Amino acid sequence: MTRPVSFPFSPGAPHADLQAALTQLDRVILGKPGQVRLAVACLLARGHLLIEDVPGVGKTTLAHALARTFGLEFRRVQFTADLLPADLLGVSVWDAAEASFRFVPGPVFSEVLLADEINRATPRTQGALLEAMEERQVSExxxxxxxPDPFFVIATQNPAAFVGTSPLPEAQLDRFLLTVTLGYPDVRAERELLETGGRSGQVRTLNPVLDAPALLGIQREVDAVHAAAPLLDYLQLLARATREHPALEAGLSPRALLALLAASRAWAYLHGRQMALPDDVQAVFSALAAHRLPLRDPAQDARAVLARILADTPIP
Known part of the structure; x- marks a missing residue:
């Protein structure tokens, strides 16, 4: 059982238990430290994570490793065209002995839910997650x-060009705090995978470094990370830049701006600071904005547009 601890800040480094969690994740997800830290920051900020990539690059392994490392209950649902909302949320069944209906909870009642290949399900089933992700409750x-609290949804998504996919609507994309892409491993990491037989089996042997109460304590600490007035000015300047950029159909909404602030606080905490800096905003900006901002020309690279916005927006 993880001991109850406070989580003091130290310049440049997270608390020892959190650092141990990152080290363990880095041993499982080889050569992807940036993506691992974005995923952990998403969890610390009470957000939900969308992982978009081709099959076989470690999306499910990352989700399972996160749950094991943080000592959280984990459930996986394979999204398919015939998956119904009740399969996800649960259903009331008639109990003859009690002469009443009894609710049988679905897999959404877990601390970490992996919605695997979410864009293979119908829009109706995709939409069933909306209330759960936003309100952290289910109505039936x-x-x-x-x-449960904590509650963390990790959804994986195949590229839209793949057969049998249904694109997520904008309202649902907005419920994901961050999007990450793992990509193919580098030569060294891929060679290690070949020599050791992969990492999926190793995940089942991971020992929890933290537990749910400790995570909730960290999340409260993240909420307390200071954001000075000039940082809020910077967030508003970035939002205005997205709203006025000719390549974008629409800019960041007020809700997205609050999400950017939460993610920036989590990134600052993850690096041992109790004040969010413009560097923290810049570190999470692309992962937060890329899935929220529709391009006028789909052939353009969204992340290149966002990089240009960061480069052109002055820091107060």
């Missing part, structure tokens, strides 16, 4: 049931 049969 006129009864509202709270979800």
């Amino acid at each position: 049969g006129g009864v509202t049931r709270p979800l």
Whole structure:
């Protein structure tokens, strides 16, 4: 059992338990330290994570390793065209012995839910996650049931060009705090995978470094990370730049701006600071904005547009 601890800040480095969690994840997800830290920051900020990539690059392994490392209950649902909302949320069944309906909870009632290949399901089933992700509750049969705390959705998504995919609507994309792409491993990491037989089996042997109460304590500490007035000015300047950029159909909404602030605080905490800096905003900006901002020309590279916005926006 993880000991109850406070999480003091130290310049440049997270608390020892959090550093140990990152080290363990780096041993499983080889050569992807940036993506691992974005995923952990998303969890610390109470967000949800979307991983978009081709099959076989470690998306499921990352999700399972995160849950094991943070000592959280993990459930995986394979999204398919015939998956129904009740398969995800749960259903009320008639209990003859009690002469009443009894609710059987679905896999969404877990601390970490992996929605694998979410864009292979129908829009109806995709939409069933909206209330859970935003309100952290499920309404069924006129009864509202709270979800566990913490509650973290990790969804994986195949590229839109793949057969049998249904694109996520903008309203659902907005519920994901960050999007990451793992990409192919570098030569060294791929060779290590070949020599050791991969990492998926290793995940099942991981020992928890933290637990749910410790994570909730960290999340409260993240909420307390200071954001000075000039940083808020910078966030507003970035939002205005996205709203006025000719390559974008629409800019960051006020809700997205609050999400950017939360992610920036988590990134600062992850690096041992109790004040968020413009560097923290810049570190998470692309992962937060790329899936939220539609391009006028789909052939353009969204991340290149966002990099240009960061380069052109002055820091107060």
